[in-house]
Amino acid sequence: MATVRIPTPLRSLCGGEAEVDVAGATVAEVLKNLEDAHPGFAERIYDETGRLRRFVNVYVGEEDIRFGDGLDTSVDDGQVVSIVPAVAGG
Amino acid sequence: MTTFRELLSRTKSEIDEIDFEEGERRLNNDPQTLWVDIREADEYENGAIPGAHHIPRGFLELRIENVVPAKDTPLVLYCAGGTRSAFGAKSLRELGYTDVVSLTPGFNGWKDKGGKFTIPRILTPEQKRRYHRHLLMPEVGETGQMKLLDSSVLLLGAGGLGSPAALYLAAAGVGRIGIVDFDIVDTSNLQRQILHNEARVGELKVESAKQTLQGINPDIEVEAHAVRLSSANVMDLFADYDVIVDGCDNFPTRYLTNDASVLLDKPVVHGSIFRFEGQVSVFWPGKGPCYRCLYVQPPPPDLAPSCAEAGVLGVLPGIIGSIQALEAIKVLLGIGDPLVGKLLTFDALEMSFRTLKLRRDPECPACGDASQVELVDYDEYCIAPNMKPKDADAKGLHAQAEEALGA
Numbered sequence: 001m002a003t004v005r006i007p008t009p010l011r012s013l014c015g016g017e018a019e020v021d022v023a024g025a026t027v028a029e030v031l032k033n034l035e036d037a038h039p040g041f042a043e044r045i046y047d048e049t050g051r052l053r054r055f056v057n058v059y060v061g062e063e064d065i066r067f068g069d070g071l072d073t074s075v076d077d078g079q080v081v082s083i084v085p086a087v088a089g090g
Numbered sequence: 091m092t093t094f095r096e097l098l099s100r101t102k103s104e105i106d107e108i109d110f111e112e113g114e115r116r117l118n119n120d121p122q123t124l125w126v127d128i129r130e131a132d133e134y135e136n137g138a139i140p141g142a143h144h145i146p147r148g149f150l151e152l153r154i155e156n157v158v159p160a161k162d163t164p165l166v167l168y169c170a171g172g173t174r175s176a177f178g179a180k181s182l183r184e185l186g187y188t189d190v191v192s193l194t195p196g197f198n199g200w201k202d203k204g205g206k207f208t209i210p211r212i213l214t215p216e217q218k219r220r221y222h223r224h225l226l227m228p229e230v231g232e233t234g235q236m237k238l239l240d241s242s243v244l245l246l247g248a249g250g251l252g253s254p255a256a257l258y259l260a261a262a263g264v265g266r267i268g269i270v271d272f273d274i275v276d277t278s279n280l281q282r283q284i285l286h287n288e289a290r291v292g293e294l295k296v297e298s299a300k301q302t303l304q305g306i307n308p309d310i311e312v313e314a315h316a317v318r319l320s321s322a323n324v325m326d327l328f329a330d331y332d333v334i335v336d337g338c339d340n341f342p343t344r345y346l347t348n349d350a351s352v353l354l355d356k357p358v359v360h361g362s363i364f365r366f367e368g369q370v371s372v373f374w375p376g377k378g379p380c381y382r383c384l385y386v387q388p389p390p391p392d393l394a395p396s397c398a399e400a401g402v403l404g405v406l407p408g409i410i411g412s413i414q415a416l417e418a419i420k421v422l423l424g425i426g427d428p429l430v431g432k433l434l435t436f437d438a439l440e441m442s443f444r445t446l447k448l449r450r451d452p453e454c455p456a457c458g459d460a461s462q463v464e465l466v467d468y469d470e471y472c473i474a475p476n477m478k479p480k481d482a483d484a485k486g487l488h489a490q491a492e493e494a495l496g497a
Contacts, residue, residue, distance in 0.1 A: 087363065
């Protein structure tokens, strides 16, 4: 099981939870299982070509998956996967 | 009973002294050596050896370990004639300093023989009182405080983040603070924008900010820029300041800020907030990633609702803006580890801070190896909904955006 950290703008999709525990050995699997459990995440995180949107980043632990294996980045049991969108408010 | 002469001569026999020639050699060729001027303030103010730390004899034992923590640091002590520095050197040896010498015949002889000296810049008595708590810390001290007084920060936005950031930077004695904001104070701002108050509703935010900041610290200059940041003015505005504190409330300005800062090599202390969450980072071109390395492109407006639409807890910008002020001061003083290559995220409901690693993207359109930055005003693409143009393209984008994040 991995723990997915949900950013505030997306918490309405999972009943307001800040963290959701999801199974999966890679980021793609974790996000697929997140979508199955709480539909609506995929269209907000991915663009129409199935890539991560360019203002949303995903981290496994402290590391940005773009500098690892992207969506194939492996996720160990108990690791935290964070979805971090750009925020503009000030 | 020991006489003074006997005490002095015994002390001198127990320490090492260096003469003018050796002093000059060390000053010119030995940057490891730390010079300590132990004369009284009025003597020091009339001229001192360049780079010397000033610790009056009466405070030497009390303060030396703060100023010079490493006991094997090579130290040259000097006073006016070599007597006080002899006693000082003996005392420092007793404190465990292993490489201490006394300069004879002191500053007066040094000056007579043509040794280098400068008239040190000093804080006024009023400044010493005002910044006293800074002066007590060796990481700031009088040198650091003068650095702050000589430095300048440009704040983007006199709003939720800009308010606490500006208050703390002004109080800390950052010598010149510029504020860019074209907005006016509205009652709904007062829930969090602590620069302003009830009586200033309807006034320009920059003028209200200036009044508040000068009320806290008349020792600094505040420059009000009541303009909208655009590709036409951003370069001139940024060029005039050391550090940019980005507390604006929209993506167009954030991307414009990033791209201009990359062109000008200016560090940007970035802060952003949404409801109960905040992000802080320091984007310092040449030293770490930039904002576009993190988020390549701005989202369409409805993918990222503003505080005006989504709401924000009033205290949240107080925390994030204060961290921005702290990071700006660290950058200006060159102390500690600023959040370069790190994104600090804060969740107020959990009361948790997390740090994520950021990396430079070699293919970044702004700071990448092959990139050529062109300043773009994103207004037509990404603008606050209440200012949205009514043309068909914008409507199309709006509809597209509604299908995705945050709609």
